[in-house]
Amino acid sequence: MGSIGKEPWITPKSVAVVLAFLMLPSFSSSKTESALLLASCPYSSIFSFGDSLADTGNLYLSSNPPPNNHCFFPPYGQTFFHRVTGRCSDGRLIIDFITEYLGIGLVRPYLGMKNMGGWSVKEGGVNFAVAGATALDSSFFEERGIPVHTNYTLSVQLNWFKEFLSTLCHSPQSCHKEVKNSLFLVGEIGGNDFNHAFYIRKSLVEIKTFVPDVINAISSTINELIGLGARTLVVPGNLPIGCSAIYLTVYETKYEDEHDEFGCLKWLNEFAEYYNHELQIELDKLRLLHPHANIIYLDYYNAAMTLYRHPTKFGFTGLEVCCGMGGRYNYNTLRVCGNQNVSACDDPWKHIGWDGVHLTEAAYTFIAQGFLEGPYSLPQFSTSCVVFHE
Structure with missing residues (x-):
């Protein structure tokens, strides 16, 4: 498989993370075996939809980017790219590791390609x-008094994809042929629908009422993508938000029984588990509706919780984030990463959390590895492509 940059995926700093992963009892397939299976049914390209967990530069390249977005300033990007790229992490994201694994180059942001022209799925x-x-x-949030800072919703992203297809092929038949061997990442999306509400302390009861609407929006998009020719779709669940420094700070409590044994807020993680459960129920329905499609659930929650449960085993320090200033978790809502005079830690590879919301490249390395070769996908990704031999 090819490299996505000048530096290899497995660097000396990441060895401890990967070796610890390989020691997990649930790890069952070698990279060689997985690579052989994927080579027998290669994906020609990747199409990705989602939020900051997958954005490789679209907001950064948009016509009206928020001037104070913290992801647009150093030390973001310092670990791998050594510059700001629009990614909300110190380095690569899960999508970057997936593309490397599949031997595909960095998947370019749509807005960058649109501005330059010359689109090609072969890239x-x-x-x-x-x-x-x-x-x-x-409008959903405005009606409920919840401020949102962007309207690049899932429906907008789907329309971008349709616009892209219109330049790529000239009939439904030719479009189906172009996209059927592509891998679609539908998410992670939906997390911000809850984050905006949690951040202003809306009640849990009210926020839970959003869940069916969010899942319906994701389900509708999956249906449309399959109608447009998509055959293999990966749909991630939500992360364990109760372990995020932003929520541990916003909902700081003196009652230790509100935290689990790992220091995470139990009620927030229970909400994430509830949402993920409902999402998986919907994915089961979609599998019955589309038996010829391969819909894979990516278990962000348990992949990340493995790190939070056993941080020292993987070389991590715990819940304290790398880039921040002050507070129990090195996080202050008024002095966030990317702000002037807010610096990053000396070694991000020792931290799960990067900035209080997003994770480090080190953590994403583990999650990607666990998805591509391990137990954190349903069905297992490393064997799923063989279903489509024709």
Whole structure:
């Protein structure tokens, strides 16, 4: 498999993370075996939809980027790219590791490709994800008094994809042929629909009522993508938000029984588990509706919780983030990463959290590895492509 940059995926700093992963009892397939299976049914390109967990530069390249978005300033990008790229991390994201694994180059942000022209699916695909994006339209939140800072919703991203297809092929038949061997990443999306509400302390009861609407928006998009020719779709769940420094700070409590044994807020993680459960129920329905499609659930929650449960085993320090200033978790809502005079730690590879919301490249390395070769996908990704031999 090819490299996505000048530096290899497995660097000396990442060895401890990967070796610890390989020691997990649930790890069952070698990279060689997985690579052989994927080579027998290669994906020609990747199309990605989502929010800041997948955005590789769309918000950064948009016509009206938020001037104070913290992801646009150093030390973001310092670990791998050594410059700001629009990614909300110190380095690569999960999508970057997936593309490397599949031997596809960095998936370019749609807005960058649109501005330059000359689109081609042969370049490895297109990323439509935008930081801050929601599954639901902004009007949904405005009606409920919840501020949102961008309206690059899932429906907007889907329309971008349709626009891209219109330049790529000239009939439904030719479009189906072009996209059927592509891998579609539908998410992570939906997290911000809840984050905006949690951040202003809306009640849990009210926020839970959003869940069916969010899942319906994701389900509708999956249906449309399959109708347009998509055959293999990966749909991530939500992260364990109760372990995020932003929520541990916003909902700081003196009652230790509100935290689990790992220091995470139990009620927030229970909400994430509830949402993920409902999402998987919907994916089961979609599998019955589309038996010829391969819909894979990416288990962000348990992949990340493995790190939070056993941080020292993987070389991590715990819940304290790398880039921040002050507070129990090195996080202050008024002095966030990217702000002037807010610096990053000396070694991001010792931290799961990067800035209080997003994770480090080190953490994403593990999650990507666990998805591509391990137990954190349903069905297992490393064997799923053989279903489509024709």
